[in-house]
Amino acid sequence: MRLCLINPCNPIVSVAKIKESRWNRYRVWKPLGLMVLAGLTPREWEISIVDENLGAPDYPAMPRPDLVGITAFTSQAPRAYEAASHFRRLGVPVVMGGIHATMCVDEVMERVDSVVTGEAEGVWPRVLEDARHGRLKRRYDGGLAEISDVRFARHDLLPAGYALGSIQTTRGCPLNCTFCSVTAFNGAKYRQRPIADVVRELQLVREERVLVVDDNLIGTRPEHIARAKDLFRAIAQADLRKEWIGQATINFADDEELLALAAKAGCRGVFIGFESPSPEGLHEIGKKFNLLKDRDFRASVRRIQRHNILVAGSFIMGLDIDEPGIGKRIAEAAGQYGVDNLNVLFLTPLPGTRLWDQMKAQGRIALDTFPDDWKYYTLTFPAARYKHFSLNGIIQEMISCNRDFYSMPRILRRLCSNLWQRRRPLISLVSNLSFRNNLRLDCKAYADFKRQHGNGHD
Numbered sequence: 001m002r003l004c005l006i007n008p009c010n011p012i013v014s015v016a017k018i019k020e021s022r023w024n025r026y027r028v029w030k031p032l033g034l035m036v037l038a039g040l041t042p043r044e045w046e047i048s049i050v051d052e053n054l055g056a057p058d059y060p061a062m063p064r065p066d067l068v069g070i071t072a073f074t075s076q077a078p079r080a081y082e083a084a085s086h087f088r089r090l091g092v093p094v095v096m097g098g099i100h101a102t103m104c105v106d107e108v109m110e111r112v113d114s115v116v117t118g119e120a121e122g123v124w125p126r127v128l129e130d131a132r133h134g135r136l137k138r139r140y141d142g143g144l145a146e147i148s149d150v151r152f153a154r155h156d157l158l159p160a161g162y163a164l165g166s167i168q169t170t171r172g173c174p175l176n177c178t179f180c181s182v183t184a185f186n187g188a189k190y191r192q193r194p195i196a197d198v199v200r201e202l203q204l205v206r207e208e209r210v211l212v213v214d215d216n217l218i219g220t221r222p223e224h225i226a227r228a229k230d231l232f233r234a235i236a237q238a239d240l241r242k243e244w245i246g247q248a249t250i251n252f253a254d255d256e257e258l259l260a261l262a263a264k265a266g267c268r269g270v271f272i273g274f275e276s277p278s279p280e281g282l283h284e285i286g287k288k289f290n291l292l293k294d295r296d297f298r299a300s301v302r303r304i305q306r307h308n309i310l311v312a313g314s315f316i317m318g319l320d321i322d323e324p325g326i327g328k329r330i331a332e333a334a335g336q337y338g339v340d341n342l343n344v345l346f347l348t349p350l351p352g353t354r355l356w357d358q359m360k361a362q363g364r365i366a367l368d369t370f371p372d373d374w375k376y377y378t379l380t381f382p383a384a385r386y387k388h389f390s391l392n393g394i395i396q397e398m399i400s401c402n403r404d405f406y407s408m409p410r411i412l413r414r415l416c417s418n419l420w421q422r423r424r425p426l427i428s429l430v431s432n433l434s435f436r437n438n439l440r441l442d443c444k445a446y447a448d449f450k451r452q453h454g455n456g457h458d
């Protein structure tokens with residue numbers, strides 16, 4: 001039995017355009033979810049994984065599979081449906097899972113043979129058994145998996161050439177921000193994989209650099225932090241010689257022992273959601289965690305950087321509290337905080353979030369020709385109507401923000417600072433140049449977007 005697992009691309013996303021910008025290879029990582037499913041698949045299945053981010057596959061030239069499995073974020077859904085249609089025309093059954101299939105199950109069921117909702121680990125063996133005997137059900141509900149039962153991913157099934165491998169150590173997030181679908185999909189309970197399993201799987205990752213895909217690597221409670229310290233100790237003791245980056249909340253900066261252990265375990269960068277430069281903005285999106293302890297963000301960033309760890313800061317543009325000039329405010333805040341990279345996203349109502357329910361009730365979802373418009377739900381296109389901005393206005397705020405932060409003088413200043421402090425200057429330079437190079441691609445994409453959607457958006 002042949003199983004083909006597909007990670008569909010989104011052709012309008014500049015980050016995935018490796019041919020247009022060689023720097024983007026440092027921003028593409030292995031599709032972990034499919035590798036985990038492969039690890040759950042019995043040996044009688046011959047498995048292939050297709051990552052369309054590496055280039056357009058020649059599906060007709062491939063051996064005909066007996067089953068196709070597709071995973072997709074919301075922005076990948078249109079391309080996922082195209083791939084599903086190709087194989088269904090050949091008579092090959094297609095099963096689709098992932099976050100979009102969970103949040104938009106009725107839409108997905110119209111376009112594939114079977115849907116898996118929730119986390120697939122608990123039902124995937126049954127899906128395969130039913131497919132093998134020709135009795136595939138229309139729907140399987142995985143719910144939340146037992147985190148201790150998560151199998152090792154098949155890191156060997158994808159070719160060399162990725163700059164980043166990937167691994168997961170926890171699932172779930174208790175913060176439940178209005179814009180985020182993590183809590184709706186993975187639950188509010190913070191679940192942690194056994195440390196020994198994480199270390200053993202990390203040994204299987206071929207790449208020297210790894211993305212830890214956890215939405216919140218260290219958690220929020222004292223017991224979460226204690227477990228993170230134990231994990232970092234175990235990784236350091238194993239001497240795996242891996243360098244990794246992860247995502248965490250700003251409390252990552254509050255514990256010097258935690259920072260020292262993370263650095264010793266190979267942490268070279270951390271992605272932190274600052275979300276808004278104003279307390280009112282943080283209240284609006286439910287990110288009150290960032291307001292605890294009357295925090296000094298600049299001091300927090302500096303504490304992390306003193307351990308030779310780069311900080312990428314994320315902000316959201318288009319909140320109801322935001323007014324014209326927000327692009328400059330965000331760029332200034334990021335500069336004041338001293339982050340090494342800035343990632344600014346449009347406020348986007350993703351299905352399954354409280355923000356989606358709110359904006360849908362208010363008639364503020366601008367792009368609603370589904371499923372085709374899902375391709376714009378990347379967080380890098382303005383999919384909604386914003387209180388204080390026209391379509392052109394919010395796009396210009398984004399462009400000016402990125403041009404300001406990623407101007408060559410500012411990049412050179414950050415590079416000199418990193419050289420002076422001996423803090424990952426090459427990595428910082430590559431990531432900054434990658435973002436800067438994509439400004440040209442983004443401007444072209446925004447111009448095309450305005451031509452297609454300018455009349456009805458506002």
